[in-house]
Amino acid sequence: MPELPEVEHLRRSIEPALLGVTLASVLVARRSVIDHPGRDLDSPLLVGGTISSTHRHGKQLALKTNDGRVLVVQLGMTGSLTIERGAPPDGIEGRHRHVVWDLVGSSRAVSRLGARVGARLGARLVFRDPRRFGGLTPFESALELERAWSRLGPDALGVAGAALQSALAGRKRPIKSALLDQTVVAGVGNIYADESLFAAGIHPLRSAASLRPDQVERLAASIRSILSQASDRGGSTLRDYRDAFGQPGDAVQMHQVYGRGGMPCLRCASTLRGIRLQGRATVFCPLCQHLSTRRTGTSRSAKQGPPRGAR
């Protein structure tokens, strides 16, 4: 399921292949995946434009064309954006292909994709999303995109302690709920919220406003380091994620807590606990992640009962 690292890895892998490439035509199989369908009908979805840059904020990917238009791609849970050559795939991979563009290349882009100069690439850009939690949003200008992204919190990959501190100020909600709110910090999803909180030794139910400055600093550092490591590895990829060329991410699981409810904590060996918060599976170590506001120390309560397992 794509989170920020998957989107960043997708951006890095798709940008070299798309720069200078022109979107010649588009086939929209399912209009409901497009925000504001019907708008921008004369030049829909970047058709006729040449890709000049790619950008990312949080989990949103933006493709810009040389005429100033922008398309934001949200992958949701099961979305993918791939470059494809040859016959479309059979079977289930051939389903849920909601938007397909035909690509025409410049000489540089063509040579990258191994086609003859000036020839039609025979390549397609495909937006696929079985569960349809993702979608495409067209913008007329970079300014419109800027306005939309300004409503989101700071990008999680580079979030500074001070920025996180001010975003959390006065928020009484559980810290995990706050992290999942894209207007607080953009790009933290369920998996990395649990992982970052574990790394920082913070209980997911702690009130966001109750965190001390040093804890927020530690949390910001954990978010940055976990997301950047995962981005470099191509995303954590449980099952659905594919990069621009249909490759899954690094199969190595680096998760310390996510999906490990009821299993031993890798740090202290006590049983990891699974709860639901805002309807989301949430896993934490009851020993390493204190709920109290006490400074996390080395003393452990011997009276603490055996931690309950998940579900």
Added chain:
DNA sequence: AGGCGATCCTGAGGGC
């Protein structure tokens, strides 16, 4: 007003 939960959607996986 802020926060929580219901909702959307399909495929994987477990149980029988």
Added chain:
DNA sequence: TGCCCTCAGGATCGCC
């Protein structure tokens, strides 16, 4: 083997 049920969760909307 095959059917049925549950679960997964990002973003949005409505309710408390």
